[in-house]
Amino acid sequence: MAKRRVVTTTINGRQTEFLCEPRQTLLEVLRDTLDLTGAKEGCANGNCGACTVLMNGRPVDSCLVLGVETEGAVLETIEGVAPVDGLDPIQQAFLENAALQCGICTPGFIMSCKSLLAENSDPTENDIRFYLAGNLCRCTGYDKIVRAVLDAAKKRNAEPAPA
């Protein structure tokens, strides 16, 4: 077995250290080592987006990132999206718009959507469809997902900016 390395990162706002083999992907580390199973494996080669997490604020397919590459990185996973006492407006919008059926794609979509709305607070339908094209959903036909993202943008824009 290849020698394991200690990696230090910040995950969902907390400093986190883990041991990992050089060949282990970030997805594997999250799921198997850190028990953060919200990121899903749909393909393991960057095609489905089910494993999307934010790395230094950018969405990445965690199946394409090696665990050792995250040394010093700031990571955010689906487990860190909701505030302690409720849900993020994006999560709320997904529920209210019935934007999930089986739900396996949902964590990845929510992470991508978070990044989209951080970049563009008032996206058009076309912006959303373009930005989310790397996340596959086989259940919904995307209609309600796109509506949920539009709704989430509206909800966020209606909220007073955080102090």
Added chain:
Amino acid sequence: MSTIDRTPAHATNGNGKPYKVIGTRPIRHDGVDKVTGRAKYGADIHLSGLIYGVVLRSPHAHAKIRSIDVSQALALPGVRAVVTHKDLREPGDRIVELGEGAVNLRHLSNNILAADKVLYKGHAVAAVAADSVHIAEQAAGLIKVDYETLPAVIDVEAAMKPSAPLLHADLFTDELGQKAKAPSNVAKHFRFEKGDIAKGFAQAKVVIEREFRTATVHQGYIEPHNATAMWNADGYITVWTSTQGSFTVRQQVAELVNAPISHVKVIPMEIGGGFGGKIRVYLEPVAAILSKRTGKPVKVLMSRADVFEGTGPTPASYIRVKLGVGSDGKITAAETYMAYEAGAYPGSPIGAGAMCIFACYDIPNGRIDGYDVVVNKPQTSAYRAPGATNAAFALETVVDEACEQLKIDPLEFRLKNGVKEGSRRVDGPVFPRIGMMETVEAVKKSEHWNTPLTGKHRGRGVASGFWFNCGLKSSASATVNPDGTVALVEGSTDIGGSRTGIAMQLAETLGIAATDVVPTVGDTDSVGYTDVTGGSRVTFATGYAAYEAARDIQRQMVERAARIWEVDAAKVSYENGGVTGPDGKRFSFKELAEQINKTGEPIVGRGTVDPEGCGGAFATHVVDVEVDPETGKVDIIRYTAAQDVGTAIHPSYVEGQIQGGTVQGIGWGLNEEYFYDAAGTMRNSTFLDYRIPTCYDLPMIDTLVVEVPNPGHPYGVRGVGEVPIVPPPAALANAIYRAVGVRMKQLPMSPPNVLKEILRKGASK
């Protein structure tokens, strides 16, 4: 592309129904878990002492296994066990009913781990359990399998030729009920007939006969198959898996590992899509025998390539259709020859396809010949209205051509020929109250249909589709809590929000809020037998069971109130969310619930059903496309799907089923296909190369939810999930014809295939 501005908000619920809960859109009960990443799917399970299994798969499409040498694999440090077919029970040729249709156990067993032959690239041959998945993978690579390769046949027409390589030396065609003398790849030929087709065609003004070919496609659920099993020292086995049917997994595992069903407990994890592909077992028995050999819980996961090459797909097909229509626009006769690929073992959905192909139309004279054909591809599985989409593509294209020749509007043609209550299908059954005509009327009245389509290379297409739906067995139990809520346990694994639709029917019956029901999907030891989540049956049948459980609660509450009031129970009734007695006595549900444990035994309602009368589902779709004549690429500009749903319990999830099914049909129609090389290897077994639709490929999918209540259900529910996949390929083909003048007779209608037809037409001009 942007479509939302034009799309009406989905204002389809309500419409004056007398219900309080049904037709509303509560947030699903499992919603928060699913948007926070907390919901546990099959691959998310972690148990102490867990080890990992990996399956070795055949690199050849067709080969004899001469020998398997596992010694090097076993010698690798960290490896705990290696198993092959020998470790499964040899079940013989027993046919068992697995809730999805009858299955030959020997075929099932050989599909899970090949016996003496591999029949497709990706066929499982052996499995390793080791301390880590990486060690297991390395060990699988050390297993030496000595193969004698054989010629492969991967196409239905080639496989039917007498000279074709044979997959099974012991497969003899069931030829209209007679067993053939020589072995063949044709497992079965059957026929349905009605009237006199010679006479019918003689009466026709136009007769059109065309041939169609469709490619192999996959269900494409985003979650790969998974199974974790623990075989305890006492012989009791626990299986955690993502499945469409915990009870069918229990039965399949029990049969294949030779255990009584009472010794197998299946705990259904959340499931990341199935569409018919997660009914048959692949990994569960393998995980169980690896656990038996190691004494540890074993988890086995598929890769995406394993999913494409070893599970699913739905059949490629060859279909010939002949249609006769009189000068009055009425169909006089119809005839079809349909051959479906079964994959490696018999059992394609040809039977269903054959019963569906003519089902939208009242056909006085008809004949259907169906063929089930084995080829060197993975054994086909159900996929959303299995068999019906291929069939509709063929028939609805011919119908469109007939409309064109007779200059009849396609909706008028359907209104003239469509089936209604009392129409008899070519294969025999007579329809009860159905909503085919209502879906056509809905399209006819729609804003979409009444907005002219303008622009170059644009066209509008229409197609209809039918699916049976089914009833089958379901169970539910419901416990009244002292705070006035109900804990509901039901047996249908929830693939798209169904636990809420079921809970809503219980809530409606009791007159309480949907949020006052807490639904749980039970495991096989904690809920009564329940058939698979398939056949569009869950909201219908398991909802029916929840209704029965609620009625049972009503009866018990009436008795309890009578006891408290010291009156005759006959004078007490359950109404408006509570019990009413003589002299204005009244308990609301909550008030009485609070009294239950103080006044006697707990109240638990029970509902078990096996309902007939599921009622068929019909859909009519209209699509506008623009075709790029330079590349053959088809863009969808607008899509509207009308469907009779009976009663929409939760309209958002009804729309969601229609939209999701439609988009799968669009993918099937425009893009998806297995590419095989001459050796029978799939060359596109990734989501990059097997391209399912992304959100950038699509517009919004507008739905017209038509409600013709099903008399076979207390709330009029029909199944919803399957029929929306049926019309899209045909509707697209008809739209492409209107746009660029080429009739597509092959799926997928991908850019190269469309361009080929455009160029051919140009050359012939």
